[in-house]
Amino acid sequence: MLRTLGARRFEDLLQAVPDAVRVRDLSIPETASELELCRELEEIGRANRNTKQILSFLGAGSYEHFIPAALPQLLARNEFYTAYTPYQPEASQGTLQAIFEYQSLISELTALPVANASHYDGGTSLAEAALAGLRHTERRKVLVARSVHPHYRGVLRTYLEAADSAVEEFGFEKDGRFQREEFKKLLTGEVGAVIFQTPNFLGVVEDLEDVAEKVHAVGALLIIVSNPLSLGVLRAPGEWGADLAVGEGQVLGLPMNFGGPYLGFFSATKELVRRIPGRLVGMTKDRQGRRAFVLTLQAREQHIRRERAASNICTNEGLCALAASIYLTLVGKKGISEIGELNLDRARYLREAISRLKGFKVDQSVPVFNEFVVNSEKPFSEIESRLLAQGILPGAGLSRFYPEMKSAFLVCATETKSKADLDRFVRGLSEC
Amino acid sequence: MLIDPSSELSFEKSRPGRTGCELPKDRFAAPAGRDGLPGSLRRKSAPALPELSEPEVVRHFVNLSRKNFSIDTHFYPLGSCSMKYNPKVNEWAAALESFSAVHPLQPEETAQGWLRIFYELEQSLKAITGMDRFTLEPAAGAQGELTGLMMVKAYHASRGEAGRRKVLVPDSSHGTNPATAALLGYEVVEIKSNVRGRVDLESLREKVDRQTACLMLTNPNTLGLFEDEILKITDAVHKAGALLYYDGANFNALLGIVRPGDMGFDVVHLNLHKTFSTPHGGGGPGSGPVGVKEKLAPFLPVPLVEKSGERYFLSLDRKQSIGRLKLFHGQAGMILRAYVYIRTLGRSGLKQVSEDAILNANYLKERLKKLFPVAVDEPCMHEFVLSAKTGEGKGVHALDIGKRLLDYGFHAPTVHFPLVVPEALMIEPTESESKETLDRFVEAFQKIKDEIDTNPEIVKTAPHLLPIERPDEVLAARKPILTFRDCDLFVLEKVGHT
Known part of the structure; x- marks a missing residue:
């Protein structure tokens, strides 16, 4: 191969790399054989106590x-597992249709008409929803219940502080339900989005009667964080009048995995469709009139709009979204x-x-x-x-x-x- | 036919009463009051999930999978994406219950194995990049960039220099760079490339000043070229009191060859789903660890993993930290796979990765440049960019060549990026491919080149051998059909089932 290049030695290809900064010695242990490595990993694994033991x-x-047993087997299909982002629709109809079905399934669960192809986890999907809400209302403050998962609020604060926006909290009663009086007091015309979680971090299923009306009355949006596995029985975010619904999809067929990779789901009303960050898959026709799936509304995204994008998100949690689709299709x-x-x-x-x-x-x-x-x-x-x-x-x-x-x-x-x-x-x- | 061309949705296949998963029927709680849930809190109308038996669900998804190109089935030379082979031992490890069935909030003494993996991967990444400290929290490259810039912002603010409101990016940069800077309220300033495809030093020196927070740079850049004036670049930026951000999307060229830390970078993100072989999964999950020099370490997000004696623990209480980025501890499953990859290759194997990636790219460039001109004709690193401008006379674009390659059984290169090259075809073979595969790829290119001369229509209307051809993206955007309910309203009767 070097001969084809007219090079005598490999080093000829590295002329552009200044000699002063070349690596002399990489301080990494030498290689282990697969057999040795497997033993080593089993040994390290024994230092964990897993939930099959406790x-x-x-x-x-x-x-x-x-x-269900069918889930991991289907998920391991190489053609899903080792494909890239579906930028070439003709070569990615499998991934694209699966994401379209995922969007449909999430939309069904949340009772909101639009869902995107996923975020990193529930915390980041909440942060992205809050940012989308603030962009839509052109305000700089969100109001959040203190009974929302503390880590969700942590991620929210990190993102909003970086975007120079404020987060204000209202408390909860002794029994765990949100404090109505404080909520009403803090809900002013400065607030762009209000965030509730139900069931909340303390496990309580909140009664959100009238909440959407109050939030909309001041021109703000309502964001509900929910547990998607509860939505077969609990009143859905869309049924409460939410504008945006987000949360953690790990419960839909993903192992706990010490915290990741997980699945941030994100759904919204039709009105907000062009504010949605991240990838969206749409249905269309091909040149011969056949049904086809494509990434769509890409004018919102970073690789087209660069600094004017709705978000900087690029990679999503494609495989985790697929796991959730398989899970929901199996349980039905x-x-x-x-x-x-x-x-x-x-x-x-x-x-x-x-x-x-x-x-x-x-x-x-x-x-x-x-x-x-x-x-x-x-x-x-x-x-x-x-x-x-x-x-x-x-x-x-x-x-x-x-x-x-x-x-x-x-x-x-x-x-x-x-x-x-x-x-x-x-x-x-x-x-x- | 081998592949089922149907695009019927699971929702359309659904038949009332079927299920793919039987569940326990017994109930433990006393029947009085049933479940303590008032009717007002109950769902009003049931979600219309599909109703299918297990074999139907299995066939549905297996048939879908067969409509995908993937690394395990095809050569996938997508520039800047490092589509390398994902070793199966990584997957074996990630599936071990001793790792996968561990809750993120378990007491630390019951999660020492996981914490050790985090700790050791950090040590390896430090050695590989020359940085002082890493966070493994960020979920992907773009979140890594966000983390890095948040720390840059916090660093300047801590020194009373919050007035630094500009971020410099080269005109050839990845789209996430300016998008991330804008998310943090920075003004984005573009630096021109020179005729050699590198950052123009004069343009940089003009634009870097006391208002500059940092320069974001990919090296090798998106043309696959090493910024040979890198030491002058880092010097100019540091002299203005600004920082240097390394976008690690193209790090696959540098393992064991040169380290960002030694080049003068202050913040680095890596993509474990590129260089470190974790699978792409059709668009994620990724993982984007961020490394910093000591002066930025106080601002790292929480938690960090620390070691004291033989015990590993999470450090949460860090006053200057930018805060929390994810619910728990990053993409743990990806972190484990990357650890296994580094252990499998070891010191010399890692260097071999980059050497082979560079050799493959140069070999392919040398052979393909006889067919299409290369953007800058000099030795490249792990990837290179061709210009398909010569096809324009026949109305053939880079995109068409990419689509025709699909017919020949190769995934398309990255097309029309970077923006600085007209009709760009960005090709990254990675170290995983054999010379025989590369030669077959060249043959396909040669045939397409001939077709452009003799029968350009066949290229312009490609692909011809895939389940669909040229979906109408304008229609998709004009009338978005984003769930099966939208298609009830619009498509079903018009498009029909295939």
């Missing part, structure tokens, strides 16, 4: 759910509401059982989906280490998120838990 009641933004119309009912049932059973224990208090008056707050007399760290010794992860301590909630913790029970699992946990707690 009984986990952790939720708080990442959830253990059942994944019947399954999505059954899974919702199963989650309601498991959480309700567990909440009732814990409420009967001495030393623990739960508020049974608020509606929840699959997660709820437990107040304990003992510090959470003590409960956690005791139960961990028995192979149980009791949930997420809340004091790191809300300093005033000193010994409270968040417990999650999904359809993955059997009656025996739930009873074992209750027994473990009763011995703390």
